[in-house]
Structures are given as C-alpha cells and as structure tokens.
C-alpha cells in the first residue's frame with residue numbers, strides 16, 4: 001500500500017467520522033429543543049417581563065391557548081409580548097395544543113401587533129412550536145391566510161420587533177411570529193422548513209430516517225447564523241436551558257435588551273424598510289454574472 | 293409542506309395516441325384536448341399544465357418577455373437524501389426544459405400590461421426555494437416600479453425541503469414582496485391551479501387583492517396525510533377542494549380555464565380604475581379648502597345628535613353624504 005492511498009483512506013474515514021459526528025450533534029440538538037423541561041414562553045415572560053397582563057382572544061371567535069400574549073414592562077419600557085405556549089404536563093400540553101396554533105391563535109397575534117402599532121409599543125415574540133395546528137377545522141377556518149396575514153402584519157409594523165426562537169421553530173407556524181427586525185436563537189433551538197420526521201417520510205419514504213433528515217435540513221443555530229436567517233445565537237447554560245432556566249433567561253434578556261437598544265435608534269420608517277430588506281436578502285442563488 | 297409528484301396517466305398499446313381523462317375515463321385526441329386548453333372536452337376536468345403552456349394561454353400572443361431566467365439554483369446546504377439536490381435539479385431541468393419552478397416576465401393579458409409569474413408543478417412539485425422567492429421578489433418590485441399589475445399563477449407543493457430554512461424564509465420574503473406591491477397600490481391577482489399547498493398558500497398567494505382558483509384545484513396548508521396522522525380526524529371527501537374553499541369563503545371565485553384570461557384582464561382593469569378617484573380627489577383638493585368639509589361634518593354631527601335623541605328615527609350607518617358623494621356633483 002502506498003502512502004497516498006493510505007492518506008486517501010484516512011481522509012475518507014475522517015470525513016465519514018465528521019459526518020457521523022454532525023448527525024449525532026444535530027439530532028441531540030433536536031432532542032434538547034423538544035425537551036419538555038425546557039423553559040416555555042410563559043417562563044420567559046415570568047423572568048423577563050414585569051407586571052405582565054395577559055390579553056386573551058382573537059376578538060372573533062376564540063382564545064387559542066397555543067398562543068399567549070399581553071402587555072408588560074421590559075427594562076422599564078412597556079411592550080407587547082406574543083409567543084407560542086407548549087405547556088409541560090400532558091394536561092397542559094393538551095390545553096395548549098402542544099404549541100400548535102390555529103387560525104384563532106394567529107389572529108390573536110395580529111390584533112396584539114395592531115395594538116402595539118397603535119400605541120407605539122415594541123413587540124417581543126417567542127417562537128416555540130412544532131408547526132401550525134394540522135386539523136380540518138383549522139384548515140377550513142383559514143389557516144393558510146391566517147399565517148400569511150400575520151407575517152404581513154409584522155412586515156408592516158413600524159415599532160421594533162424582536163423574535164426569539166426558544167425551542168422548536170417548526171415551519172410556517174413558527175415563521176408567522178418571526179418576521180422581525182432581529183431574530184435571536186437560543187443555542188439549542190431549531191428552525192426548520194419541515195420536521196425531520198416529516199422530511200424523512202417524504203424523501204427517505206421512512207420516518208425512521210429522521211436523524212439523517214435532521215442533519216440534511218441544517219436546522220441548528222450554528223447553521224442558520226451564517227445564512228442570515230438568525231441574527232444572533234444566544235448561549236445556554238451548560239447542558240441546555242432546562243438545567244438552569246434562570247441563567248438561560250438572563251442571557252435571553254441581555255440579547256433582547258441589546259437588540260431593542262439598537263432598534264430604538266432607528267426611525268419608524270427605517271425600521272420598516274430595513275426589516276423588509278432583511279428578508280429580501282434571504283436566499284442563496286447564482287447566475288448573477290450571466291447578465292450584465 | 294410536502295411535495296408529491298403524481299405520474300400523469302397515459303394510454304398504452306393501441307390507445308397510445310389517445311388522451312385518457314383521469315376523471316371520466318373518456319379518451320380523446322391529444323391535440324383536441326390541448327386545443328381545449330388541456331381541459332377534458334367530455335367532463336371539464338382541468339389537467340395540470342406547465343408554465344409555458346399557461347403563459348401561452350394567458351398572455352396575448354408574442355407579448356411575453358421572460359426576465360430573471362438567468363438566476364441559478366445552488367445547493368447551499370449540500371443537501372443529500374437518497375439523491376443529491378443538484379442531481380434532482382438537473383433531472384427536473386431536463387424533464388421540464390425550465391431552469392426553475394417559476395417562469396416570470398412581462399406580458400399583456402387581453403391588452404392589459406402586467407408582470408406575469410407562473411409556477412410549474414412539474415419542476416420538483418412547484419416547490420419554492422431561493423430562486424423562486426427571488427424571482428417573485430423581482431417580479432413584484434418590477435410591478436411596483438413600473439406601475440404594472442402583478443399576476444401570479446401558483447401551483448406548488450410548498451416550500452422546497454432541499455434548501456431547508458432558506459426555503460421557509462421565502463414565505464416571509466414573498467410576503468414582504470406583496471407589501472411592496474401594496475405600497476405602490478399596484479393590483480395583484482393570484483390564480484391557484486391544482487395543487488396549491490403548504491408554504492405557497494400560506495404566503496404571497498393568499499395575500500393577493502383577488503384570489504381565484506381553477507375548478508377542482510386542491511388547496512390547503514396541511515395535507516390530509518399530516519392531518520390524519522396528527523389528529524386522527526376523519527377528513528371530508530372534498531377536503532381542500534376549490535369548490536369547498538369557495539363555500540367556506542376563502543376564494544373570490546372559481547374560474548374555468550376558458551374564462552381565465554378575460555376574467556384576469558377584467559379584474560386588472562377594475563382595480564386600475566381606482567385612478568379615476570385619484571383624479572377626482574386631486575380636483576377636490578385643488579378647490580378652496582375648509583368651508584365645504586366643515587359644512588359636511590356639521591351636517592353629519594347634527595344628524596347623529598338627532599338620532600341619539602330619537603332612537604329609530606334615522607339609522608346611523610351609512611346615512612348622510614360622504615365627501616365626494618353624488619349630492620354635490622364633482623366639479
């Protein structure tokens with residue numbers, strides 16, 4: 001055996017080892033993001049917001065418990081807070097539909113965003129959902145339009161918006177609350193176009209390949225930061241936010257506070273145009289050199 | 293947001309050159325079906341059509357000029373499932389003779405100029421990745437800049453999994469594109485062709501000024517498979533159909549393909565008709581200000597006060613002349 005063959009063999013081994021390692025790491029992050037002991041939106045509200053007043057209902061037909069929101073004080077300024085709420089015990093999870101919002105939930109968010117705009121309050125959102133609720137009534141109640149209109153409502157706000165991904169950022173149901181000036185992401189949160197299981201079922205034709213799909217989808221903060229999809233990764237206490245919720249909340253607080261300070265320097269018009277510009281730039285394509 | 297591809301049914305053996313309708317099973321001369329806009333002459337079944345055929349049906353002959361066709365799909369995630377993403381793209385390009393799942397440019401529709409963007413379900417299930425989102429952005433920006441209406445024909449299984457969260461972001465990006473179009477007050481008409489699902493319906497399509505669908509089109513965000521797996525619900529037989537969506541209030545109209553071109557052109561003319569009001573308002577604004585507005589406001593408040601004193605004597609809603617109404621003829 002000559003030396004270069006041996007080097008090639010070792011290179012190959014190293015590559016497949018890195019591959020294995022990345023798959024393992026990604027899947028681990030997915031597990032942490034979904035850990036039921038992970039702090040939920042309600043806990044971040046407790047830690048970060050003084051004098052929180054929950055405001056319920058979509059003003060049309062229902063109060064979707066998968067989305068909670070209201071008014072409160074963040075570092076001395078009044079803000080509107082909206083977030084997916086998952087719950088922890090089975091009972092809570094059922095009551096909150098596992099954080100899967102129905103059209104009523106998105107319409108609640110819309111009316112709270114409108115409230116923020118009318119009274120010039122900054123908006124903080126917390127994203128933690130496997131995705132929008134997949135049910136017949138939700139579909140027939142206008143789920144698609146509810147998501148689209150929530151995004152458009154956020155795009156049109158002139159007040160500062162900071163979104164924080166704190167767990168699962170599942171598909172359009174998550175994005176609906178994340179058309180923000182700054183998108184912050186906790187170290188062990190995930191953000192993806194489809195769940196690893198769903199992706200595996202379609203592309204591998206077997207949901208058992210979820211770890212492979214998770215790796216391929218690159219849903220972790222370290223992958224999303226360089227793509228510009230998130231603006232900042234928030235470190236978590238060692239082992240994950242669930243082991244030290246207060247420590248996690250402190251870091252989330254600092255990141256939100258810094259983002260708000262930057263955004264408050266801008267005029268309303270600048271915020272809107274820069275937010276639009278932020279999302280316009282997202283995507284990777286080639287061929288620009290083909291035409292003058 | 294799933295992408296499924298249905299294999300078109302083809303006749304075999306002696307019937308090879310006949311087109312067999314998947315709905316009513318009648319067979320026809322393929323040329324006659326194409327002549328009939330790819331709609332079954334017997335039962336009216338709307339066959340899926342590609343972007344080029346759609347453009348030929350909608351745009352006035354020879355008016356379509358394609359733009360942004362130079363944008364190329366990349367593989368930012370090095371995505372590999374059972375096959376690497378770049379290979380899937382190459383296969384789709386070979387089979388469809390398109391570079392991506394959308395073709396966009398300028399055209400006139402029944403003599404009305406517009407920017408036209410048409411998705412092609414045959415290209416990776418019409419899925420929306422970075423290039424589709426960027427083309428939609430440019431189409432919207434061109435529409436806004438030039439004051440041309442935007443017409444989008446959507447047919448898509450949703451966001452493209454192979455570009456991961458970048459595809460998800462195209463939902464937000466195309467939503468912002470609608471914001472640009474709305475700001476410019478340029479009409480935006482969306483046509484949903486079978487199937488129209490996932491991230492594409494939950495973004496720009498649903499935000500159009502006018503949203504119509506072709507007969508029989510399937511429209512939904514979450515599909516029957518996901519719903520029955522997650523909630524174990526029994527789905528209605530016509531779940532997601534355009535017809536059911538119309539009854540539920542999610543569509544402005546269902547428009548058969550034969551009427552689509554004239555209908556779209558008509559919508560555009562009507563929405564652009566708002567320019568007349570601009571003219572009237574400009575003239576109103578150039579008149580001496582103050583007196584007339586104050587008079588109208590005083591008259592209205594007197595009526596409101598009277599209605600409170602004598603409930604039932606006059607309805608509050610819609611009473612009294614609005615500025616610019618026919619009580620005073622425009623100057």
Ligand SMILES: [Zn+2]
Nearest residue numbers: 313316332335
């Ligand atoms: Zn037929």
